Amino acid sequence: xxxxxxxxxxxxxxxxxxxxxxxxxxxxxxxxxxxxxxxxxxxxxxxxxxxxxxxxxxxxxxxxxxxxxxxxxxxxxxxxxxxxxxxxxxxxxxxxxxxxxxxxxxxxxxxxxxxxxxxxxxxxxxxxxxxxxxxxxxxxxxxxxxxxxxxxxxxxxxxxxxxxxxxxxxxxxxxxxxxxxxxxxxxxxxxxxxxxxxxxxxxxxxxxxxxxxxxxxxxxxxxxxxxxxxxxxxxxxxxxxxxxxxxxxxxxxxxxxxxxxxxxxxxxxxxxx
Numbered sequence: 001x002x003x004x005x006x007x008x009x010x011x012x013x014x015x016x017x018x019x020x021x022x023x024x025x026x027x028x029x030x031x032x033x034x035x036x037x038x039x040x041x042x043x044x045x046x047x048x049x050x051x052x053x054x055x056x057x058x059x060x061x062x063x064x065x066x067x068x069x070x071x072x073x074x075x076x077x078x079x080x081x082x083x084x085x086x087x088x089x090x091x092x093x094x095x096x097x098x099x100x101x102x103x104x105x106x107x108x109x110x111x112x113x114x115x116x117x118x119x120x121x122x123x124x125x126x127x128x129x130x131x132x133x134x135x136x137x138x139x140x141x142x143x144x145x146x147x148x149x150x151x152x153x154x155x156x157x158x159x160x161x162x163x164x165x166x167x168x169x170x171x172x173x174x175x176x177x178x179x180x181x182x183x184x185x186x187x188x189x190x191x192x193x194x195x196x197x198x199x200x201x202x203x204x205x206x207x208x209x210x211x212x213x214x215x216x217x218x219x220x221x222x223x224x225x226x227x228x229x230x231x232x233x234x235x236x237x238x239x240x241x242x243x244x245x246x247x248x249x250x251x252x253x254x255x256x257x258x259x260x261x262x263x264x265x266x267x268x269x270x271x272x273x
Contacts (some may be wrong), residue, residue, distance in 0.1 A: 022092040029088040041073040044080045055136035061153040090116040105182050116175040127164045135217050166209050177232030181240045188237045194254035197228045202223030
């Protein structure tokens with residue numbers, strides 16, 4: 001049986017129609033989750049405010065339009081619905097790509113949806129509990145003297161939403177590598193060979209997501225991204241298609257480790273000289 005099964009019999013327009021259907025189902029799932037989360041919108045909005053209160057315990061949020069209160073409760077419910085509907089959305093993504101897999105590979109739907117949901121929530125939690133307060137502590141250093149910080153709640157929410165959801169998407173890296181490894185587009189050896197580019201990309205992504213320009217906060221985000229890339233190498237090792245790739249990856253990992261050790265030894269020798 002071929003890898004693509006009946007997928008190779010579909011035309012380009014049929015693939016687009018299938019993609020449209022999956023996106024529509026995902027949106028319906030998010031709307032259903034929104035209806036559920038609406039009942040807890042005040043609690044959700046209060047939860048969203050907490051990271052800033054960690055950095056500014058006595059902060060006062062303001063609104064400047066009569067409709068902002070209602071729209072903020074709606075946005076807060078939508079924010080929670082994105083996380084609540086994440087397993088369903090991930091399943092729709094898997095259902096779209098699964099025709100291109102072997103039948104035995106399609107059984108990986110549970111780890112894909114399960115780990116994808118866990119990493120999405122973990123990324124959001126990392127931003128909410130750790131990176132977001134640390135960022136505002138740094139920015140708070142410049143709100144002194146004659147400057148009084150009175151954040152507009154709508155602007156704060158927009159910043160928080162894209163910050164946290166962006167981190168959730170970034171934390172999908174091991175899941176994406178899992179899919180690419182199963183399809184055969186990446187191997188452990190390929191990932192190890194491009195490790196230096198992954199480190200560069202991690203700092204670029206952290207510079208885009210992190211609002212502050214200091215290196216400390218950017219490193220706080222880039223470090224976990226590099227760790228997730230390393231986890232992705234392990235995922236590709238376990239779920240990769242060919243053992244020869246694993247042997248190649250082992251040799252490359254040994255070479256990389258020896259190169260790092262040699263570089264460290266050379267730097268120590270230069271400092272001693």
